[in-house]
Amino acid sequence: MxxxxxxxxxxxxxxxxxxxxxxxxxxxxxxxxxxxxxxxxxxxxxxxxxxxxxxxxxxxxxxxxxxxxxxxxxxxxxxxxxxxxxxxxxxxxxxxxxxxxxxxxxxxxxxxxxxxxxxxxxxxxxxxxxxxxxxxxxxxxxxxxxxxxxxxxxxxxxxxxxxxxxxxxxxxxxxxxxxxxxxxxxFSKNPKAKSAEILRMELEIPEEAKVVFGCGLAEWRKGTDVFIRVARMLIKKSPDLHFVWLGISDNLFSEEIKAEIRKFDTDGKIHLVPVKSDARPYFELADIFFLSSREDPFPLVMLEAASIGLQIVGFRGTGGIEDFSEGLENVLVENLEENDAAELIWQQLNISQKQKEEISNELKQRVKGYExxxxxxxxxxxxxxxx
Structure with missing residues (x-):
């Protein structure tokens, strides 16, 4: 009882x-x-x-x-x-x-x-x-x-x-x-939610461009600044890449992030999106979910990414991502090693379709343990x- x-x-x-x-x-x-x-x-x-x-x-x-x-x-x-x-x-x-x-x-x-x-x-x-x-x-x-x-x-x-x-x-x-x-x-399904295709058009991301996605209220713990620095590295390596961060607000940290990307993102490859009640279309838009958090006890956004089989990259020592990804390869790099994160994201963006499907199936299976x-x-x- x-x-x-x-x-x-x-x-x-x-x-x-x-x-x-x-x-x-x-x-x-x-x-x-x-x-x-x-x-x-x-x-x-x-x-x-x-x-x-x-x-x-x-x-x-x-x-x-x-x-x-x-x-x-x-x-x-x-x-x-x-x-x-x-x-x-x-x-x-x-x-x-x-x-x-x-x-x-x-x-x-x-x-x-x-x-x-x-x-x-x-x-x-x-x-x-x-x-x-x-x-x-x-x-x-x-x-x-x-x-x-x-x-x-x-x-x-x-x-x-x-x-x-x-x-x-x-x-x-x-x-x-x-x-x-x-x-x-x-995971709630909103029948009125925008499709990933419509979202791509609104953000002016070409159909063939690969997308790296990050999510969370922009702040120090979530590592939004880390996400931006890794984005800058990878855009230099591959100018066709696009990066989307969902969670920009009217706080000082968000304003600092906006000011930073204005200095170098002249082609609009980094997209800063305000907080939304339904984030699912953004996950569906992406090819990789980059969990850039410095500290995240157990990120629910990681589970949402996994629920649709979206590949995940993050840092060791930052929280619940280690519990979820235990036994998986090519998910974690050492804590806040931004160069290593950029390299792993690049590798994972370029694996074969068969490897992507295997990873996707494993992630979808794992997330059932958190339903x-x-x-x-x-x-x-x-x-x-x-x-």
């Missing part, structure tokens, strides 16, 4: 860990299990979460000029501010949660540890599903959070072996407390063994 679980998420933004949690809740709901979720903040996935779980949001959205607005009701309520709840609001929320009598509280990412500490009085067993490596641990968790993880959290699940290694080294967490729980991915049913089977085994 399933335990009564309260999940904790740090927000409802559209990103890897949040999507894993959404799919988890969705599958449990299908199986008749009631879901409960406490979010620190809201986000674009909030309404989706509310379809599959009873949801509470810790932080409160208020009008900036609340007192003035009450006195002058015709003023527009456009500016909002997110605040911590008052003591009274916290007390009400804790009472609501206590009534549910949860047996287990699971934080989805270390960023949820902040809220978990505030509700530990519920007296349920505490667990955390960790999706972060070194840089993200520093970014999203305080030293107090990590101490709490090591000392107070009873069960720790990690998305990849690399995450477990980092937790043992950085937080001195005993390996017996850590269990591998590889994430799942759900929803496989994840649920892993989770049910873990849950049955919890004390």
């Amino acid at each position: 399933s335990k009564k679980i309260l999940f904790i998420g740090h927000d409802a933004n559209r990103a890897g860990a949040q999507l894993v949690l959404l799919n988890w809740l969705k599958e449990q709901k299908k199986r008749g299990i009631e879901n409960y979720l406490l979010l620190e903040r809201g986000g674009v996935l909030l309404q989706q979460y509310q379809k599959y779980a009873k949801v509470w949001v810790w932080q409160v959205e208020r009008d900036k000029g609340n007192k003035i607005l009450k006195k002058i009701p015709f003023l527009k309520r456009e500016e909002m501010v997110i605040e911590e709840p008052s003591r009274e609001e916290i007390a009400i929320l804790i009472r609501e949660l206590r009534k549910e009598r949860f047996e287990l509280i699971i934080g989805n990412t270390v960023a949820s540890l902040n809220v978990m500490q505030k509700i530990q009085g519920l007296r349920a067993n505490l667990a955390c599903y960790v999706h972060e490596l070194d840089f993200s641990l520093s970014m999203y968790a305080s030293e107090a959070d990590l101490k709490f993880l090591a000392e107070k959290v009873k069960h720790i699940w990690v998305v990849s072996k690399k995450v477990g290694d980092v937790l043992q080294k950085r937080c001195q967490i005993n390996e017996n407390k850590i269990t591998l729980l590889s994430p799942m991915v759900e 929803l049913q496989s994840f649920v089977a892993r989770w049910e085994k873990i849950e049955s063994e919890l004390v």
